[in-house]
Amino acid sequence: MLVLQKTFTGRTVEEAVQLGLSEMNVTENQVKIDVLKPGKKGWFGFGQCDAEVNLTIIDPELKKLADLNTTAAPAEKSRSVVAIQREPFIKDTSELKKSTAAELLKEQKPADGRLNISDNAEKTADYVKAVISALDIKVTSACRIKGNDITIELFSDEAARIIGKHGQVLNALQVLAQTYFQNIQKSFVTVTIDIENYRAKRKETLETLALNMAGKAKATKRPVKFEPMPNYERKIMHQMLTRMKDIETYSEGREPNRYLVIKAK
Known part of the structure; x- marks a missing residue:
């Protein structure tokens, strides 16, 4: 059954996120990631604390699939899922x-x-x-x-x-x-x-994802690279983060494989 939201733990934020993505069978651009606890390495084993993150599915297609699974009768569920999976x-x-x-x-x-x-x-x-x-x-x-x-x-x-x-x-x-x-x-x-209304939904998803990955970049102190996307979608994310003084965004690569990078200053 598709779960829309779940919390995961790991030694680091990155490890917890990767565990969640693997278990939920999704990619980073399909979920909203909230860092609940950044985690601590401790000193000689003392004071160590695992990182904790919460993953929430924001992809419209996956949310629609979850709604079908929730509202359909048992016999209808399997037919709905199969129909979507076989969609050419x-x-x-x-x-x-x-x-x-x-x-x-x-x-x-x-x-x-x-x-x-x-x-x-x-x-x-x-x-x-x-x-x-x-x-x-x-x-x-x-x-x-x-x-x-x-x-x-x-x-x-x-x-x-x-x-x-x-x-x-x-x-x-x-x-x-x-x-x-x-x-x-x-x-x-x-x-x-x-x-x-896909464009408006996609814009909301990209804005949420931008904030999401900005938080990850600050928590891990490492650049976050996205999959290639069209120029106007990269622009949406650039504009969303332009007011964050501790974050910088830039694009790398050549079209059509140009992608966005988010980096903590």
Whole structure:
């Protein structure tokens, strides 16, 4: 049974965290880590105290799975879990970017750049839906425009597949949408693809994770490195920690493998 929250102990904070991640079968970006006790090494065995941390799952997909397990009847639980486990997530987004998208881009004629933003936003939404439909997923959309920011909201019964693991598929679709729109509009406009309010939930998760890992960096006195993530997600975490005077953040690596580092000053 999936546990949403649990406390773990170890000789150090790092050891306690790793024990918790292993037992709960999660990664650091899927949980909120609270350091309850930093632990003490002691002196010749005297005064030694184990570190204690509390891990709370914050990943929306895992929380949804836990809710299903809690509310479903015993017979329905197994069916729900199996259905989610068998959900055909797209693991390799390069297939989405290079093959399906390329073919559809050839089929769809770029719109006249003189058309207004609203018309081109709709054409971009149609392009994104065509890519998704090629994956045998039914989807509809609605466009919102505010200045030079366009949000294409998607609606589908298979939102999990469109989002993908940690938003990988949704992010790939957003790159395609941005590229397509710039090709037909010839002006700087930011295009965001969203579904089931995922972007707002992801922002909250990243902000919590940033504070979480800042605490870990201060407790362990060691830099905390994240998995590669898009520039706008790194920016969210940078902005969240910018007011912490005892913490610094910076990015390393090259796109698309650039990652965030949090370090105590």
